[in-house]
Amino acid sequence: MKILVVDDESDVQALFEQRFRREIRSGALSFSFAFSGEEALDYLHDHHSEVVLILSDINMPGMSGLELLRRVRTEHTPPPPPRVMMITAYGDDASRTQALALGADDFLTKPVDFAALKEKLLALPT
Amino acid sequence: MASGGAFTETMMGLGVVYWGRKALDTPTRLPTWDRWLVRAWQPAVLNFVAGLLLGGAIASLLDDLFWGAALALGAAVGWRLRAYRPAFWVSVALAPYAVYMLVALLARLTNANLERTFDESNNLEGLLLGWVGILFFVARGQHKTLAAEAKRRLEAEQEQHLIESQNHTLEYEVNQRTAALARQTDALRTTLQELQSTQNQLIQAEKMASLGELTAGIAHEIQNPLNFVNNFAEVSTELAQELAEERARPVRDPELEAELLADLKQNIQKISHHGHRAASIVRGMLEHSRASTGERTLTDLNALCDEYLRLAYHGLRAKDKSFNATLQTDFAPVLPLVEAVSQDLGRVLLNLFTNAFYAVRQRQQVAAEPSYAPTVSVRTAYRDREVQVVVQDNGTGIPEAVRQKIFQPFFTTKPSGEGTGLGLALSHDIVVQGHGGALEMASQEGVGTTFTIKLPV
Numbered sequence: 001m002k003i004l005v006v007d008d009e010s011d012v013q014a015l016f017e018q019r020f021r022r023e024i025r026s027g028a029l030s031f032s033f034a035f036s037g038e039e040a041l042d043y044l045h046d047h048h049s050e051v052v053l054i055l056s057d058i059n060m061p062g063m064s065g066l067e068l069l070r071r072v073r074t075e076h077t078p079p080p081p082p083r084v085m086m087i088t089a090y091g092d093d094a095s096r097t098q099a100l101a102l103g104a105d106d107f108l109t110k111p112v113d114f115a116a117l118k119e120k121l122l123a124l125p126t
Numbered sequence: 127m128a129s130g131g132a133f134t135e136t137m138m139g140l141g142v143v144y145w146g147r148k149a150l151d152t153p154t155r156l157p158t159w160d161r162w163l164v165r166a167w168q169p170a171v172l173n174f175v176a177g178l179l180l181g182g183a184i185a186s187l188l189d190d191l192f193w194g195a196a197l198a199l200g201a202a203v204g205w206r207l208r209a210y211r212p213a214f215w216v217s218v219a220l221a222p223y224a225v226y227m228l229v230a231l232l233a234r235l236t237n238a239n240l241e242r243t244f245d246e247s248n249n250l251e252g253l254l255l256g257w258v259g260i261l262f263f264v265a266r267g268q269h270k271t272l273a274a275e276a277k278r279r280l281e282a283e284q285e286q287h288l289i290e291s292q293n294h295t296l297e298y299e300v301n302q303r304t305a306a307l308a309r310q311t312d313a314l315r316t317t318l319q320e321l322q323s324t325q326n327q328l329i330q331a332e333k334m335a336s337l338g339e340l341t342a343g344i345a346h347e348i349q350n351p352l353n354f355v356n357n358f359a360e361v362s363t364e365l366a367q368e369l370a371e372e373r374a375r376p377v378r379d380p381e382l383e384a385e386l387l388a389d390l391k392q393n394i395q396k397i398s399h400h401g402h403r404a405a406s407i408v409r410g411m412l413e414h415s416r417a418s419t420g421e422r423t424l425t426d427l428n429a430l431c432d433e434y435l436r437l438a439y440h441g442l443r444a445k446d447k448s449f450n451a452t453l454q455t456d457f458a459p460v461l462p463l464v465e466a467v468s469q470d471l472g473r474v475l476l477n478l479f480t481n482a483f484y485a486v487r488q489r490q491q492v493a494a495e496p497s498y499a500p501t502v503s504v505r506t507a508y509r510d511r512e513v514q515v516v517v518q519d520n521g522t523g524i525p526e527a528v529r530q531k532i533f534q535p536f537f538t539t540k541p542s543g544e545g546t547g548l549g550l551a552l553s554h555d556i557v558v559q560g561h562g563g564a565l566e567m568a569s570q571e572g573v574g575t576t577f578t579i580k581l582p583v
Contacts, residue, residue: 014392015361061453110349110353
């Protein structure tokens, strides 16, 4: 399952690659990384229908995660539409409501509970 | 006058003496003579007694003698007091008559044959009386003139006294007024001191407010690196565990072990990196909150701008989650270090960034522009021996009417309670007074605003 992780912090890549080393090695999960909303959109356009899940930070300079979410949901994406889960430091209810209203499938707060995330990801239908 | 009633001339003489005393004021002017003049009644009584005892002829003689003596005395007194004009005229008036009387007396005493001149003597006496009368009026006139003069002098003196007393009153009032003004001045001075101290408090409050704005941004800033520290530490624990398990295997995989070790090494470096990041953020915040010592250090403006830009952005986002803006940075690759008080410059940058974010947020909220992309950019350059920092936004812009006032203390366009109005005033002070630089503003309403800091190197 191809997962696109969007976050402006570059060390997020190292972290995910190590946290999910077993799953990556076994091929259960496959991760790509974009470091801005714009980069993410470009990747999505270049790799149609490959990405099944997008894990995105909200608080990024330039295009925010919520803006990215909106674009992903409104722009023409070949079916099936990717799931989008927001990961953010701002865990308040207003943000959660807003994200879900824009079409997010889930809302996670930082620091990420990787064990729980792992379970969620593996539970998704491929 | 041999004829006439007994002792009429004595009476007349007494009359002259006492009138003379009053008119010429001998008690005051001639006290030594006056002592004797007062006793004029004594010789008069003597005359009377002698006349009664010695008979008519002697009585008449004594009478005339008394009269002549009185006249002579009157003339003498008048002459003595001749400085007083009326007295002079009295003297002139009485003297001829006195002479006549003495001559007549001598004639009688020496029994000279001057009886034939009896008629003439009556005429002469008449003339002399007329003479006395006329000069009496002259003397009176003089006396009146002198009295009037004396009265005028008295009035002038009184006026003088009145003026002097008025002067005293005025002086007193002036002193009162001066004292009152001095009290007012003291009160005003106290008020001025209170206002200055209040102003200092407001400036301090502004600094604290800016610190408060930082706090939210800083909390977020610190949370990020701390998350990495925790996460990489956890992952490293797992890796170490895995490495231990691998080493315990009977058949070892050196490639895997090498990979694990390499990852461990990298993780530890990352932990260190993020730990330092958090520490420097805390240090920066402490420096900002500390009262500026005014100590100058060589400062890298690129780093300062970057740090405060992100702090300002996160600070604003912490208050308003829906806010978003594009941050553009264009740092000159080679920028000389500037000798500056970095917390003060940091405050200036924070102020400019906060204002820029406020402006773009205003534009986003007020104007319904679907394609509006709020952007705040910071650019550094080294030009004309100056380090320039340009903060630009595409926000609401500053209206013409307000442009002159923005650097004034306590001037703000924000609704009450939202801004102290001191930010730009303090920034201007820090840049111009504190660092000998310049803070320039260019703006276009509806387009955006640019602030330029220029610091001499």
